[in-house]
Amino acid sequence: MEKSYLEATFQKIEDNIKIIRFNVEKAAKESGRNAKDVKIMAVTKTVEPVYINKAIELGIDLIGESKVQEFIGKKDELRLDNIEKHFIGHLQTNKVKNIVGSVDLIQSVDRVKLAREISKHSIRNNISTKVLLEVNIGKEESKFGFMPEEVHESLAQISEFQGIEVCGLMTVPPISSNIDETRSFFSNMRQLFIDIEAKKLDNVNMNVLSMGMSGDYVHAVSEGSTLIRVGSAIFGNRNYR
Numbered sequence: 001m002e003k004s005y006l007e008a009t010f011q012k013i014e015d016n017i018k019i020i021r022f023n024v025e026k027a028a029k030e031s032g033r034n035a036k037d038v039k040i041m042a043v044t045k046t047v048e049p050v051y052i053n054k055a056i057e058l059g060i061d062l063i064g065e066s067k068v069q070e071f072i073g074k075k076d077e078l079r080l081d082n083i084e085k086h087f088i089g090h091l092q093t094n095k096v097k098n099i100v101g102s103v104d105l106i107q108s109v110d111r112v113k114l115a116r117e118i119s120k121h122s123i124r125n126n127i128s129t130k131v132l133l134e135v136n137i138g139k140e141e142s143k144f145g146f147m148p149e150e151v152h153e154s155l156a157q158i159s160e161f162q163g164i165e166v167c168g169l170m171t172v173p174p175i176s177s178n179i180d181e182t183r184s185f186f187s188n189m190r191q192l193f194i195d196i197e198a199k200k201l202d203n204v205n206m207n208v209l210s211m212g213m214s215g216d217y218v219h220a221v222s223e224g225s226t227l228i229r230v231g232s233a234i235f236g237n238r239n240y241r
């Protein structure tokens with residue numbers, strides 16, 4: 001890779017992170033929130049380690065990977081010692097063993113069976129694994145996640161599992177050009193988050209509300225997100241080879 005290209009890309013990443021921080025601060029302030037309560041995750045799928053390490057060096061709050069094979073392949077080249085890392089992609093039951101113990105939190109628990117498998121491997125490794133439940137807030141056929149009306153019942157089952165700690169909720173809302181619609185999905189997530197916390201279940205504490213991506217994170221912050229997951233707005237458009 002040519003040095004000037006690398007330097008220019010580093011600069012772009014730095015500028016992008018500054019812009020996102022600025023926008024988060026503005027949205028937080030306007031909605032009476034503290035920007036410190038909103039963590040910014042760099043979503044690293046398809047991104048080469050040299051750029052991920054740059055984002056880490058620039059002080060991004062955490063990183064998120066969504067493909068098991070890709071994460072395993074890149075992991076040794078990443079400077080992960082002092083950064084929180086989450087798994088955010090769809091996780092097949094037979095790959096749970098590759099992820100439990102390698103990340104700080106799994107955001108994409110979308111079925112009771114997956115939670116049971118995470119529990120099993122955590123117990124085997126003598127650890128406790130933090131997870132978020134993924135909610136299909138727009139009830140889309142094409143998406144993973146618990147339907148909003150089934151979250152409470154599934155959570156009651158999951159809260160019985162050992163070696164697993166539910167720390168909050170995650171969602172990817174429907175793509176919409178209507179801001180009011182997008183905001184209402186985020187607002188429904190926030191209500192679900194509050195309702196679950198009020199139940200005071202064992203092994204369940206609603207600390208993380210993970211919502212907002214490159215195209216909609218400002219609205220997510222306005223509606224109460226505590227963790228935004230940003231890929232292309234940091235690293236540029238993804239190149240799926």
Ligand SMILES: *Cc1c(COP(=O)(O)O)cnc(C)c1O
Nearest residue numbers: 043066088213214229230231232
């Ligand atoms: C890819 C991805 C993101 C980031 O998407 P951008 O639009 O590039 O910010 C966030 N969350 C999940 C679950 C993803 O898979």
